[in-house]
Amino acid sequence: MRRREFIAGIAAAAAAPSIVGAQPPKRLHRVGVLVGLAADIDVPVARAFLKPFREAMGRAGWVEDGNVHIDYRFGGALSDLANTKASAAELVALAPEVIYAQGLPATLALRQQTTTIPIVFTQVIDPVGFRLADSLGHPGGNVTGFVTWDFAIGGKWMELLRELDPKLARVAILFNPETAPYAPGLVVAARDAASGVEVIEMRTHDDAETEAQLQAFSRTPNSSLLVIPEPFTNGHRDHIVAQCARFRVPALNSVLGAVDSGALMSYTFVWDELVSAPVDYIDRILKGASPRDLPIQAPRRYELVINLKMAKALGLDMPPALLARADRVIE
Structure with missing residues (x-):
């Protein structure tokens, strides 16, 4: 047997798994x-x-x-x-x-x-x-x-806005109907908790429409915005936050990262x-x-986050009781 063939045979034998006591490969x-x-x-x-x-x-x-x-x-x-x-x-x-x-x-x-x-x-x-x-x-x-x-959180959002502004007269609920098929249930819950506050739907499909509606809405005193977290408002988060600051519209915006980007307040899951x-x-x-x-489960915790820096920029006096309940305050 040639030397090269012998070495190749040894290498192949070493590389092959042993039949006796071999471990099956782990399943991926x-x-x-x-x-x-x-x-x-x-x-x-x-x-x-x-x-x-x-x-x-x-x-x-x-x-x-x-x-x-x-x-x-x-x-x-x-x-x-x-x-x-x-x-x-x-x-x-x-x-x-x-x-x-x-x-x-x-x-x-x-x-x-x-x-x-x-x-x-x-x-x-x-x-x-x-x-x-x-x-x-x-x-x-x-x-x-x-x-x-569940839909009841729409009522909780409305209660927080009413607590923020005791003189609250009007709330606009911002969402894109094409990307938020569940919005009607949240709107109903918010209306049920409105207690005399006028509730309108601010339906939007693009940045220009959002900007125009917020500009017009800002002219009404004692008004606040409720932003429904959904695919459109998630993707256009920064633009919505910027326009609320520009037109001085207080907003409860529970989209991920909205408060850290300048929104006034959020209340949502962790x-x-x-x-x-x-x-x-x-x-x-x-x-x-x-x-x-396996039963469908709800979030274990919710958190209230308040951006005190934005409250000051909007000239709002944050109620002490609301501040005391906040899980996190941005100053």
């Missing part, structure tokens, strides 16, 4: 993630979503490309949901064991593509009303997850907790649990 699980945002438009929000999700996966023992492979897809432009539907189809075609969906449009798009692959959502409102589940306690299908809030909570369900599904048996 597959998870899909559909972020209902356009990655090129909503980069800060997308990053804020992915960071706590990845950290929670690590704490649960799931290491990317170690024991789990994660396929990420993103939604499309706010006025065009076609890309969200296309991304949902791509993920389903990859046949992951479970898909994590961020937002109602992403969850609905995935549900249209599959009734068998488990879907765990976050940032969804009224999953039963949108026929994603039979009930909150017993979802009954392939979809479960964590809601942002972002990192809501984003990372579904990892527990993903972990359980990867280990054999069925989504039909």
